[in-house]
Amino acid sequence: MLAFILRRLAQAFLVMLSVAFIAFMLFQYVGDPVASMLGQDATAQQREALRKDLGLDKPFVVQFAHFAGNALQGDFGSSLRQGRKVSTLIAERLPATLELSIVAAVIALLVGIPLGVYAALARGSFGSQLAMTGSLLGVSLPTFLIGILLILIFSVTLKWLPSFGRGDTVSFGGWSTGVLTVDGWKHLILPAVTLAIFQLALILRLVRAEMLEVLRTDYIKFARARGLPDRSVYFGHALKNTLVPVITITGLQLGALIAFAIITETVFQWPGMGLLFIQAVQFADVPVMAAYLCLVALIFVVVNLVVDLLYFAVDPRLRIEKAAGGH
Amino acid sequence: MDSSVNSTVTSTATAAPGALARFFDGDVWHSFKRSPTAIGAAVVAALCVFVALFAPWVAPHDPFDLASIDLSDARLPPLWMEGGVSGHLLGTDDQGRDLLSAIMYGARISLFVGVASVLVSMVVGVGLGLLSGFAGGKVDALIMRICDVMLSFPSILVALLIDGVGRALFPKAPESLAFGVLIVAISLTGWVQYARTVRGSTLVERNREYVQAARVIGVAPMRIMFRHVLPNVLGPVLVLATIHVASAILTEATLSFLGVGVPPTSPSLGTLIRIGNDVLFSGEWWITIFPGVMLVLIALSVNLLGDWLRDALNPRLR
Numbered sequence: 001m002l003a004f005i006l007r008r009l010a011q012a013f014l015v016m017l018s019v020a021f022i023a024f025m026l027f028q029y030v031g032d033p034v035a036s037m038l039g040q041d042a043t044a045q046q047r048e049a050l051r052k053d054l055g056l057d058k059p060f061v062v063q064f065a066h067f068a069g070n071a072l073q074g075d076f077g078s079s080l081r082q083g084r085k086v087s088t089l090i091a092e093r094l095p096a097t098l099e100l101s102i103v104a105a106v107i108a109l110l111v112g113i114p115l116g117v118y119a120a121l122a123r124g125s126f127g128s129q130l131a132m133t134g135s136l137l138g139v140s141l142p143t144f145l146i147g148i149l150l151i152l153i154f155s156v157t158l159k160w161l162p163s164f165g166r167g168d169t170v171s172f173g174g175w176s177t178g179v180l181t182v183d184g185w186k187h188l189i190l191p192a193v194t195l196a197i198f199q200l201a202l203i204l205r206l207v208r209a210e211m212l213e214v215l216r217t218d219y220i221k222f223a224r225a226r227g228l229p230d231r232s233v234y235f236g237h238a239l240k241n242t243l244v245p246v247i248t249i250t251g252l253q254l255g256a257l258i259a260f261a262i263i264t265e266t267v268f269q270w271p272g273m274g275l276l277f278i279q280a281v282q283f284a285d286v287p288v289m290a291a292y293l294c295l296v297a298l299i300f301v302v303v304n305l306v307v308d309l310l311y312f313a314v315d316p317r318l319r320i321e322k323a324a325g326g327h
Numbered sequence: 328m329d330s331s332v333n334s335t336v337t338s339t340a341t342a343a344p345g346a347l348a349r350f351f352d353g354d355v356w357h358s359f360k361r362s363p364t365a366i367g368a369a370v371v372a373a374l375c376v377f378v379a380l381f382a383p384w385v386a387p388h389d390p391f392d393l394a395s396i397d398l399s400d401a402r403l404p405p406l407w408m409e410g411g412v413s414g415h416l417l418g419t420d421d422q423g424r425d426l427l428s429a430i431m432y433g434a435r436i437s438l439f440v441g442v443a444s445v446l447v448s449m450v451v452g453v454g455l456g457l458l459s460g461f462a463g464g465k466v467d468a469l470i471m472r473i474c475d476v477m478l479s480f481p482s483i484l485v486a487l488l489i490d491g492v493g494r495a496l497f498p499k500a501p502e503s504l505a506f507g508v509l510i511v512a513i514s515l516t517g518w519v520q521y522a523r524t525v526r527g528s529t530l531v532e533r534n535r536e537y538v539q540a541a542r543v544i545g546v547a548p549m550r551i552m553f554r555h556v557l558p559n560v561l562g563p564v565l566v567l568a569t570i571h572v573a574s575a576i577l578t579e580a581t582l583s584f585l586g587v588g589v590p591p592t593s594p595s596l597g598t599l600i601r602i603g604n605d606v607l608f609s610g611e612w613w614i615t616i617f618p619g620v621m622l623v624l625i626a627l628s629v630n631l632l633g634d635w636l637r638d639a640l641n642p643r644l645r
Contacts, residue, residue: 015476026492140627142577144584145619148604152612163608259481266585267604281487281587284495293488300480 008308012301017068019297023290024067076291081283086291089276095175096166097272100264101257103179103188104195109250112200116207117239120215131204138201143260147194147267154190162187164269191268195260199253206249210242244314251307255300358639365639368631375625379434386428391593405613418613420599421606426614429599430621436595437622440510441576445568447514448575452521453564457552459522460529467526474519482516486578489515490587502590509588513578517571524567528560562640570633573626580622596622 058066070076076086119128155163167187169176178184214220215238223233262274269275273292280288359365378385405418405426417426459470477485493508532538533556541551582588583597584604591598596618603615 014472018476026495140630141623142581142626144581145600145623148600148607148615148619152607152615156608156610156612256481259484262483262487263581263585277487278585278587281491281494284491286495289488289491296484297480 004312005309008305012305015301016294016297019294020068020071021064023071023294024064026286026290027067028063071294076294077287079280079285079288081279081285081288086287089288090273090291090295092176093271093273093276095177096270097258097261097265097274099177099179100188100191100195100270100272101254101261103192104199104261105250105254105257107192107196108199108203111196112203113207113243113246115200116204117211117234117242119204119208120211121234123212132208135201135204138197139205141197143194143198143263144267146197147191147264150190150194151267161190163190166271191264191270194267195257195264198260199250199257202253203246203250207242207246210245211238214238214241244311247310247314248307251303251310254303255296258296258299355636355639359635362635364631365635368628368635371624371628372632375434375621375628376438378431379438382428382431382435386425386431388425388428390424390429390432404611417617418611420602420614421611426599426617429594430596430618433594433596433599433618434621434625436589436593437576437579437597437625440506440513440579440589440595441572443510444513444517444575444579445571447510448517448571449521449564449568451514452518453525453557453560455518456522456525457529457557457560460526461533461548461552461556470522471526474522477516477519482574483578483581485516486512486582487585487587490582494587502592505590509579509582512582513575516578517575520567520571521564524563525560528563529556532556532559566633566637566640569636570630573629573633576622576629577626 074087078085079089082089115131119131122128151163154161165187166178167183168181169178169184170180171177178188220233220238223237228236258274261270261272262278264270265272265274266278273295276288277292279285280292359369383389417430420426420429455470459467489512490508493512497504497508538551538555541555546555579588579595580597580600583595584601586601588597589595594602599618600615600622603611603613603618607615
């Protein structure tokens with residue numbers, strides 16, 4: 001177990017290092033940090049001084065270490081377009097994206113798992129087929145089209161819900177939240193549902209497939225033979241084992257959720273990190289791109305690590321195998 | 328999306344050799360004839376491809392011909408709605424372009440970018456996969472680590488990043504280069520699955536008698552790789568490529584929708600949807616919805632074809 005964790009940690013470190021390296025290369029070869037910090041009308045002397053100050057005259061490896069050190073402290077310099085510190089920009093936008101992603105993940109899980117279980121238990125019924133067809137549509141429709149359709153239905157035609165921005169937010173220290181006001185929730189519903197639909201369809205299909213697989217196994221037959229009520233067989237025994245792969249996929253999809261949030265945020269003009277990133281890509285704003293990349297990579301790596309550890313916690317078979325095999 | 332596609336495809340990676348050879352010998356054709364879904368999907372896909380390929384001849388108007396565009400015709404509703412004008416079956420967009428024609432030309436651009444990206448990722452992925460499986464050792468380990476890192480990020484994010492870097496490197500790039508950057512961005516996210524699939528099949532093929540025989544009689548490794556192993560690992564690649572066309576078109580549409588895809592002067596389906604989204608609130612839904620329907624039709628029919636092909640090429644399901 002310890003060896004496994006250590007290996008995973010090493011792997012995570014390697015991923016972070018390569019991402020940091022890519023970000024560093026962006027700075028080295030795509031933008032000129034000196035020009036971007038001093039502006040166009042600096043003298044050659046000022047440039048030279050700053051060059052020395054930033055350590056740009058030092059060897060490549062030293063520079064990379066310097067960059068990584070700064071990145072660890074969250075210092076990515078200033079945005080080329082807005083002239084403000086990247087860390088401030090990201091800190092402002094982070095709450096919006098996290099709230100959106102978490103609410104979307106909760107919707108996907110709370111609706112996807114029960115529907116998946118239902119589709120497996122009531123296989124062949126009309127409701128089950130409806131759920132499966134709907135989920136097929138859910139994985140085939142591109143996210144931005146789902147968002148536009150929802151806006152068209154609920155904002156333009158029915159005029160029930162607002163279609164852009166976060167609405168009223170309440171601020172705690174640096175964290176501005178929209179989940180404490182009615183207006184904030186109204187603004188949150190459409191983007192969160194848009195973001196959730198793809199994941200919901202994925203989870204539904206996965207839970208159904210796993211559930212059907214588990215229901216065929218011997219221990220379920222045995223539980224039935226023991227005369228346990230259906231409810232306890234399905235939810236006490238079958239669902240538990242179904243959830244192991246669901247945890248993995250959900251964890252991996254959490255990262256995808258943050259990536260797809262870029263699209264959702266653009267459709268709904270949601271003031272999160274994704275919108276910031278898209279603008280950075282459009283204007284080739286390297287510091288913002290690099291910082292976003294590193295942050296998302298960090299979130300990915302942490303989520304993957306947690307999922308790996310959860311896997312151990314949930315599935316006792318793994319612990320025994322790994323211990324015996326010394327893997 | 329990627330992970331689910333990946334898992335289903337790798338299961339076919341273990342399909343028996345010669346899948347490609349069997350493709351045309353009647354079996355697959357037979358299963359095609361018996362599957363209404365496959366026939367329906369093929370008809371829809373063929374129609375879309377036909378319309379896209381022959382857009383200049385099929386389309387009622389030329390949306391790029393500035394002389395025939397009249398701004399006073401802008402935002403006309405479809406023919407069957409009040410205010411519709413004959414000659415514009417699906418209405419017009421915000422610049423007075425005939426929407427039906429714009430969709431046909433847009434599908435042409437979407438398909439071009441999609442297919443080109445798939446071809447590039449296929450060449451890169453199959454090449455690296457063959458090399459990885461055939462060479463083994465350090466080369467294999469390196470390529471597979473790169474794959475792991477690539478797979479741990481969603482493809483749309485990687486494509487966006489490459490696109491952004493491309494923009495930063497060539498700020499005043501001509502339009503043809505913008506297409507190039509876009510195709511590279513989509514391809515660089517897609518090659519991983521080909522590489523992994525081909526590597527898996529190559530590892531199996533490498534130890535078969537015909538490869539050993541070729542080696543014993545002194546055939547050069549490169550020749551063994553491309554002339555003997557490659558044809559035998561192409562079956563799963565074909566399935567992967569079909570499904571990949573759909574996802575590449577969707578990725579292109581997404582990038583164009585986000586405003587970092589094709590140049591605005593040659594609008595793809597994604598660009599049209601973006602244009603429509605800007606005027607959605609004034610009630611002109613058709614500028615968004617019709618290109619969207621076309622996009623979904625293409626993606627869904629190609630996906631269904633891919634699903635069918637996967638089952639048809641898998642001997643265990645027969």
